[in-house]
Amino acid sequence: MNAPTTRARPTSHPAAEMYAREYKAGQLSRREFLVRSTALGLSAAAAYSLIGLKPAMAQRATPSMGGSLRIQQGVLALKDPRTYDWSEMGNVSRGLLEYLVEYNRDGSFSGMLLEGWETNADVTQYTLRVRPGVTWNNGDAFTAEDVAANFTAWCDSTVEGNSMAARMGGLVDADTGQARAGGIVVVDDLTVQINLPTPDITLVPGMADYPAAIQHRDLIGTNPLDHNVGTGAYRFADYQVGISARLERTPDHNYWGNAYLDDVTFIDLGTDPAAWFAAAEAGEFDLTYQTVGEFVDLFSAVGWERSDATTGATLAVRFNQLNAPYDNVEVRRAILEAVDLNVVLELGINGQGTTGENHHVCPIHPEYAELPPMTVDKAAAMARLQAAGHGDTDFTLISLDDGLGRFTCDAVAAQMRDAGMTVTREVLPGSTFWNDWLNYPFSATEWNHRELGVQILNLAYRSGVAWNETAFSNAEFDSLLDQANGIQDADARREVMARLQQIMQEEAVTIVPYWRSLFRHYRPGVVNADMHPKFEINIHHLGLSA
């Protein structure tokens, strides 16, 4: 129901028309077409009409008014939204702090606090049109000043842990660590112009990501729990870290969109899926954040509704190249050669996904290039390892004590042992695992889905970036990535992408064993609770059937 009423423009974007041609020629999938054309500022409806299809947006049902809902999800300590490091944080505050743009399940973007946006032909200038009539729950009007203040704050790379700075790309001045002068211009009360030095196609996905929650212009850098000021229909009524968070509808607040439920409670049941299942059978919640592994079938067996989303989410079983012996490329290559990814897919996630290719670009990404399959040869792998002088080395593979991490790493370790390598497995509980995830020599990290293939490469594999857990640093890779970031055409970018993917395979940066399908279960009668490729839960959409 929150489907935005983006103004239909008589002319569409030239690049979008190009995408439409590519779609019709079969070079782009429907999903890729939607991602890219809506990122350029077309409404989903306009994008669909370009390719002669009816919008699929109207699928969202209208729930009945009122009621309350309980969601099983980790309740983490909140902080300055820019520094959010888990999608759970975005979910729990999304009822209060909304986003400019929302990424939909079908891969399209729709405006939330923005009514719409346009770009110039070479994607260096974005014009953001602020939704009129939106008010903060303290009575202030939501204006272009708020949007500009948030952009300025996102670009402040001097703030510890501000991951939005990486998403703003060229808007951040590398010398000052702040927003580039003249980069953010308030044109009038309802218009903001973003000027980029180089073309950037990832700005809109960046605005839809979970750390991009919009704060009041005077409250930048604060914890939303401290002020409870937001544009959303809800506010925090109670917040106990590790236990539960309750949001209630804000009285006397004129919310711009539709919200159905009276209150929503997030219930933290720890990281053990068995405990979630026991609690589900005890009727203690209505909706899971995510259902994993064997519990997908179990939840279905007790009559809960299943919803799934195919994504580019994966578990990267990666080496940290600052640690011996993983600084030796031959060791890394040997391990990659020994691991049969089909087996890892089968044992790690019960085959709930598609096989990966040891590089971090997924077939559903628009710029994915198909490479020749990698060979698995256990004997050659062991010979390679012995040649490198590490035939007797004991590899310690560290993983999180959850279904996904544990089983996948067990499968990887088993494959390595089959080849004759010595592997020690170390399983750490969630509370300790994450404290040092960047620096473990050999471990596995869960990566969420990103909209475009270049995004995750920028976040995790560029030299020296905050989330570069592999310590991978390659000048050719970096410069090619810069190049790819500026190429708008999917086919042209694919050529660069093919080389980027190849480098990842040649340098044996990480094992990317599979692309996961994500699942969620909900009690029959819950409406609009479908799984989202980025785990997003927008409580404004949720409701109970009439």
Add this chain to the structure above:
Amino acid sequence: MAFFILRRVGVMALTALCLTFVVFFLTNLAPNLEKLAKTQGNARMSDAEVISWLDRNGYGGPLVQRYGEWLGVVPGWLREDPVTGEWRGRCLARDQAPEDAPRFCGLLQGDLGYSTVSADEVSNIIGGRLQLTGILMFWAFAVMVPSALLVGVLAGMREGSRLDRSLSTFSIASTATPEYVSGVILIVLLASSQIGLSPLLVEWGWLDGGTLFLGSARSAMDDVTFWNFTLPVLTIALYGMGYIARMTRASMAEVMTAQYIRTARLKGVSFRNIVIKHALRNALIAPFTVIMLQFPWLLTGVVIVETLFNYNGFGWTLVQAASNNDIELLLACSIVAVLVVLVTQLISDIGYVFLNPRIRIT
């Protein structure tokens, strides 16, 4: 008696001091502080950021000085941020001027500190959690003690009888099964809609869908019912029950062989009267101490049971505090644990005097 209690309180204070120092030392080891900085700041912080975070948040000084700050014998730290000019300090409330803040704010001033994992004052957290655990313990004791005494007395009054053998087997089995085993078995048997008793009962029409009991006690935090509280209470009670029953049985069996019991028997007193009027009081002295000893045992038991059944009481808080290296919350938990252990032992010593007139405390 007053001197005895005073001495006990002194021992208690000393124990608490030693224990908290040990906990403080362990939680302030460099890797643990790094862990704290990363959970509090950002999981993806670099080493330099970690050091600057620790320094800015008062974890930079020498260990003993910071322990003194926590105790309240050393003035709390106070620092001005060189960049923003903002004052931060241990005793500083939000938006408080540095000159208005108290100099000392530690345990002696009644300030338990700040829990980093819960982002709240420790005193706000501990109270509610203890209350939840108190409710759980109360019901566990209410089930455990009467049934254990009954089993023990029944088994011990005729040593070697068939009743004794079967009850002893039961109590040995129950005390040999740790909570994390019995809890899981109970959940599987009674709280699953797929296996165990519940699907059978549904099939027979005795149960209207769902499960016999609830395998999660989360709802019991708001409202304790028979359905959501039976399994956690039973899990704790079963373990302690076998032990107390065994002690009671041994003590009862010994008393039943005493001279005065034989005399009473020869005088023609009925067996029932012998057990109730002559044997019971003497037989209960030993179990009384054991029951009191069960309090500290239960504290460890609730750690497992509360985590298993998702009941967010004291035990669960302890696990959370330990796994997240929440220093001040962990210290507060240690103090509570010391208090519980030593107060129950004090009660047990005093109670002993009333049960056994031959013992006198001086």
